[in-house]
Amino acid sequence: MSNLQVSIYRYNPETDAAPYMQEFQVDTKGRDVMVLDVLHLMKEQDSSLAFRRSCREGVCGSDGMNMNGRNGLGCITPLSEVVKNGKLVLRPLPGLPVIRDLVVDMAMFYKQYERIQPYLQNDEPEPAIERLQSPEDREKLDGLYECILCACCSTACPSFWWNPDKFVGPAGLLQSYRFLADTRDTATRERLSDLQDPFSVFRCRGIMNCVAFCPKGLNPTRAIGKIREMLLADAT
Amino acid sequence: MSNLRSLTFDAIIIGGGGSGLRAALELAKSGKQTAVLSKVFPTRSHTVSAQGGITCAIGAADPDDDWRWHMYDTVKGSDYIADQDAAEYLCSEGPKAVFELEHMGLPFSRFDNGRIYQRPFGGQSKNFGEGGQAARTCAAADRTGHALLHTLYQNNLKNNTTFLNEWYAVDLVKNASGDVVGCIAMCIETGEVVHVKSKATVLATGGAGRIYASTTNALINTGDGVGMALRAGFPMQDMEMWQFHPTGIYGAGTLVTEGCRGEGGYLINKDGERFMERYAPNAKDLASRDVVSRSIVMEILDGRGAGENGDHVFLKLDHLGEEVLNKRLPGICELSKTFAHVDPVTEPIPVVPTCHYMMGGIPTNIHGQAIMQDDSGKDQIVNGLFACGEAACVSVHGANRLGGNSLLDLVVFGRSAGRFIEGALNEGIDYLDATDADIQSAMKRLERWNGSEDGESVPDLKRALQDIMQTDFGVFREEKKMQEGVKRLAELRERINNAYLPDKSNAFNTARVEALELDNLMEVAEATAISALERKESRGAHSRYDHPDRDDVNWLKHSIYCPKTKQLGKRDVNFRPKTVDTFEPKIRTY
Amino acid sequence: MVTSITSFSRNGVSDWLMQRVSAAVLAVYTVFMVAYLLFHPDLDYYTWSGLFEHTWMRIFSLLAFISLAAHAWVGLWTVTTDYLKSTYQRVGAQMLIILVIFVYLVWGIQLLWGA
Numbered sequence: 029m030s031n032l033q034v035s036i037y038r039y040n041p042e043t044d045a046a047p048y049m050q051e052f053q054v055d056t057k058g059r060d061v062m063v064l065d066v067l068h069l070m071k072e073q074d075s076s077l078a079f080r081r082s083c084r085e086g087v088c089g090s091d092g093m094n095m096n097g098r099n100g101l102g103c104i105t106p107l108s109e110v111v112k113n114g115k116l117v118l119r120p121l122p123g124l125p126v127i128r129d130l131v132v133d134m135a136m137f138y139k140q141y142e143r144i145q146p147y148l149q150n151d152e153p154e155p156a157i158e159r160l161q162s163p164e165d166r167e168k169l170d171g172l173y174e175c176i177l178c179a180c181c182s183t184a185c186p187s188f189w190w191n192p193d194k195f196v197g198p199a200g201l202l203q204s205y206r207f208l209a210d211t212r213d214t215a216t217r218e219r220l221s222d223l224q225d226p227f228s229v230f231r232c233r234g235i236m237n238c239v240a241f242c243p244k245g246l247n248p249t250r251a252i253g254k255i256r257e258m259l260l261a262d263a264t
Numbered sequence: 265m266s267n268l269r270s271l272t273f274d275a276i277i278i279g280g281g282g283s284g285l286r287a288a289l290e291l292a293k294s295g296k297q298t299a300v301l302s303k304v305f306p307t308r309s310h311t312v313s314a315q316g317g318i319t320c321a322i323g324a325a326d327p328d329d330d331w332r333w334h335m336y337d338t339v340k341g342s343d344y345i346a347d348q349d350a351a352e353y354l355c356s357e358g359p360k361a362v363f364e365l366e367h368m369g370l371p372f373s374r375f376d377n378g379r380i381y382q383r384p385f386g387g388q389s390k391n392f393g394e395g396g397q398a399a400r401t402c403a404a405a406d407r408t409g410h411a412l413l414h415t416l417y418q419n420n421l422k423n424n425t426t427f428l429n430e431w432y433a434v435d436l437v438k439n440a441s442g443d444v445v446g447c448i449a450m451c452i453e454t455g456e457v458v459h460v461k462s463k464a465t466v467l468a469t470g471g472a473g474r475i476y477a478s479t480t481n482a483l484i485n486t487g488d489g490v491g492m493a494l495r496a497g498f499p500m501q502d503m504e505m506w507q508f509h510p511t512g513i514y515g516a517g518t519l520v521t522e523g524c525r526g527e528g529g530y531l532i533n534k535d536g537e538r539f540m541e542r543y544a545p546n547a548k549d550l551a552s553r554d555v556v557s558r559s560i561v562m563e564i565l566d567g568r569g570a571g572e573n574g575d576h577v578f579l580k581l582d583h584l585g586e587e588v589l590n591k592r593l594p595g596i597c598e599l600s601k602t603f604a605h606v607d608p609v610t611e612p613i614p615v616v617p618t619c620h621y622m623m624g625g626i627p628t629n630i631h632g633q634a635i636m637q638d639d640s641g642k643d644q645i646v647n648g649l650f651a652c653g654e655a656a657c658v659s660v661h662g663a664n665r666l667g668g669n670s671l672l673d674l675v676v677f678g679r680s681a682g683r684f685i686e687g688a689l690n691e692g693i694d695y696l697d698a699t700d701a702d703i704q705s706a707m708k709r710l711e712r713w714n715g716s717e718d719g720e721s722v723p724d725l726k727r728a729l730q731d732i733m734q735t736d737f738g739v740f741r742e743e744k745k746m747q748e749g750v751k752r753l754a755e756l757r758e759r760i761n762n763a764y765l766p767d768k769s770n771a772f773n774t775a776r777v778e779a780l781e782l783d784n785l786m787e788v789a790e791a792t793a794i795s796a797l798e799r800k801e802s803r804g805a806h807s808r809y810d811h812p813d814r815d816d817v818n819w820l821k822h823s824i825y826c827p828k829t830k831q832l833g834k835r836d837v838n839f840r841p842k843t844v845d846t847f848e849p850k851i852r853t854y
Numbered sequence: 855m856v857t858s859i860t861s862f863s864r865n866g867v868s869d870w871l872m873q874r875v876s877a878a879v880l881a882v883y884t885v886f887m888v889a890y891l892l893f894h895p896d897l898d899y900y901t902w903s904g905l906f907e908h909t910w911m912r913i914f915s916l917l918a919f920i921s922l923a924a925h926a927w928v929g930l931w932t933v934t935t936d937y938l939k940s941t942y943q944r945v946g947a948q949m950l951i952i953l954v955i956f957v958y959l960v961w962g963i964q965l966l967w968g969a
Binding site for chain 1: 857858861863865867868869870871933935936937
Binding site for chain 2: 040043071075076078080081083084085086087088089106127129134145146150154158159162165166169170174176197212264
């Protein structure tokens with residue numbers, strides 16, 4: 029696939045009445061490069077193409093996008109993983125308002141993150157050294173704290189599409205559980221009482237799109253299940 | 265009056281990485297009107313890529329550990345041009361700063377007794393180099409930077425810091441007396457340009473690794489703060505000192521943490537020989553980074569490099585076993601599979617020295633206040649301007665930074681800048697307002713790009729710049745090539761001054777941001793090149809074939825690059841720590 | 855916390871529990887019915903009506919009807935809040951659903967106990 033055919037979602041609010049798909053021919057010199065590399069080659073052809081990127085190694089979460097129908101990070105997705113029949117279709121993450129081209133407005137996503145109070149709360153006086161935590165207790169945070177806020181999960185979740193203002197979404201809930209599971213956090217009751225309504229957690233229907241698309245291999249559905257168990261234990 | 269909208273804050277922090285967020289947190293807690301202005305959403309900052317850990321004598325791995333030992337390692341690692349008062353502050357305040365991070369929720373890995381896990385890193389010793397290898401780097405698996413950055417962002421949310429996310433700072437605004445009174449900034453989403461007024465402007469813009477073609481740095485590391493300060497006429501310190509990390513993944517440049525060698529991994533050449541035993545018989549693979557990087561390059565030049573072109577070596581980890589790798593180095597396993605198509609559990613990772621860190625930067629004191637020299641060469645504070653993190657040169661890293669000291673630098677000096685600014689604001693700061701003409705002069709560059717009608721493209725020029733730096737200012741340097749490089753950079757500057765921005769739209773115009781970044785890369789590259797050419801010795805990361813030895817008679821000094829004259833001056837290194845005896849320069853071996 | 859007054863319990867945990875418990879009841883009821891029908895291949899009106907003469911069967915059936923009503927309400931309420939973004943449409947649909955469920959429930963009770 030030396031010459032790759034790329035079809036990409038374009039929209040510039042200043043000049044376009046409606047979004048459209050633009051075709052590009054990209055010469056990858058036969059190498060199995062990452063989708064982000066392809067975007068850079070495309071930007072050299074047309075500098076007006078807009079997309080976010082930063083670390084280019086899958087840890088900053090800037091370049092979440094939809095590649096041939098699957099959400100993922102452009103920088104760690106090699107062409108061999110997504111290209112079908114020599115063609116690549118690139119779209120912005122679904123379900124969020126588009127600012128320009130692949131750049132989406134993530135305000136709603138961040139708002140849900142902020143809503144779960146994503147910081148440690150501990151009302152006991154701070155010791156002179158660190159708070160102690162056993163390796164076993166620390167292990168409970170594995171698979172939770174690694175989230176990079178790329179939004180690949182939440183924007184693949186129909187419940188988040190329909191109720192982005194009320195359903196916290198997989199990313200926010202994963203972080204919520206990260207603090208519920210932290211033995212150093214003392215705000216468990218308050219956190220739970222903020223989540224017991226019919227929307228915040230319970231809009232999760234367990235379809236596991238979030239698990240399928242998380243580029244870091246995390247499992248928000250499992251975390252949501254754990255929150256549900258805690259809510260049930262707390263309320264009955 | 266200028267027709268720009270203006271925003272007013274007590275303090276504006278440019279950059280949302282570790283040091284910026286730490287400074288902001290301190291100010292937000294004090295109730296000052298603080299804003300963090302960041303060109304990316306804060307958790308996308310490059311701090312997120314730091315892997316191995318934060319070095320600090322908290323005494324978890326060894327209860328007898330002493331911050332003075334850490335200070336000794338830091339000074340020795342710097343090849344003796346770290347300021348010893350600053351290194352003292354870094355190492356002695358470090359434990360407090362690390363415990364604060366833990367209290368904020370940073371999910372450190374743990375020892376069985378519940379204390380923070382610490383691993384060995386390069387250049388660490390006990391008892392002032394006499395007690396063998398120390399384990400002093402506090403880690404959250406191999407994702408310490410990620411954990412640290414997210415924790416700081418979260419705590420800023422908790423304390424209601426104002427964020428101007430996806431805003432780009434264009435240039436500093438100076439008043440008639442030369443004080444910094446804010447900056448010109450652009451909202452990337454809308455293209456709106458505003459005048460940000462502030463009594464304290466903190467440059468926490470990180471490094472500029474993107475001046476090299478091969479770098480571990482994020483694409484956003486374009487030295488924006490250094491560029492702005494240089495254009496405003498402020499000097500830079502030790503800009504020739506660029507750290508090449510021994511283990512960037514061959515081809516991709518992504519970082520493989522020194523923690524791999526800390527956990528017991530080692531480097532091998534094409535014959536499978538553990539060659540670091542020859543170059544650093546004691547510390548071996550945990551010698552400091554400049555030493556290891558040079559050794560790798562020498563192996564390659566001597567024909568013992570691996571691969572078709574014999575241009576890399578291998579990092580062997582498989583002997584550590586799958587369990588250790590998955591528990592301690594899970595991120596490395598992931599990166600290695602993605603970018604080197606190699607599973608470290610079974611195969612060694614192909615690696616090569618890769619540009620990693622800028623030891624130099626905006627000279628500051630331990631309070632983050634930017635420093636310039638008056639006509640007689642005496643230090644003088646720049647009113648209103650502060651810097652911290654990689655953009656600053658306090659200097660605690662001197663000619664070579666130790667692994668794990670960068671994260672500590674961020675939190676210790678971010679915190680100290682925040683505290684100092686809080687105090688200064690309480691005492692009252694009163695600078696002259698900027699006039700329309702002052703604002704106009706800070707707008708020049710943006711207007712130049714917006715008015716450009718024809719010329720070369722930004723990506724082409726950026727590539728040209730990176731090629732010059734890569735070939736002429738790499739791990740080993742020599743007079744002739746550097747002279748050539750400086751000349752080529754001067755020509756390139758002309759071309760960049762006439763470059764063309766085709767897309768003039770306003771909404772999320774990333775082409776405009778990249779054009780503005782190119783100017784900053786140019787400033788950093790030129791400062792680096794001239795400083796490197798003029799420092800006629802080898803010290804730390806700066807190695808010259810034509811001057812292979814350290815010259816303490818002439819060069820036990822900071823270099824000071826002056827952007828107005830493009831000349832290199834000198835500045836005294838501080839040898840007066842407050843509570844410990846001075847560490848006198850010695851021959852540096854590992 | 856998100857407040858929503860048209861959810862009867864106004865609480866996700868209780869809605870969720872209600873849906874799970876009612877599902878369990880319906881499952882048991884269904885299994886019972888299928889088994890009953892299989893064991894009575896020549897079922898006639900008298901046998902069938904005889905079954906419903908038993909008080910336990912009437913209670914069991916009533917439980918199943920109530921479960922069905924509750925299950926339907928939680929499920930359909932969720933569907934309306936997902937897909938109907940206009941407040942009037944959503945409230946209208948929810949009222950209609952309540953009405954229909956109520957009518958069916960009353961009718962079911964009448965069938966069971968009215969004879």
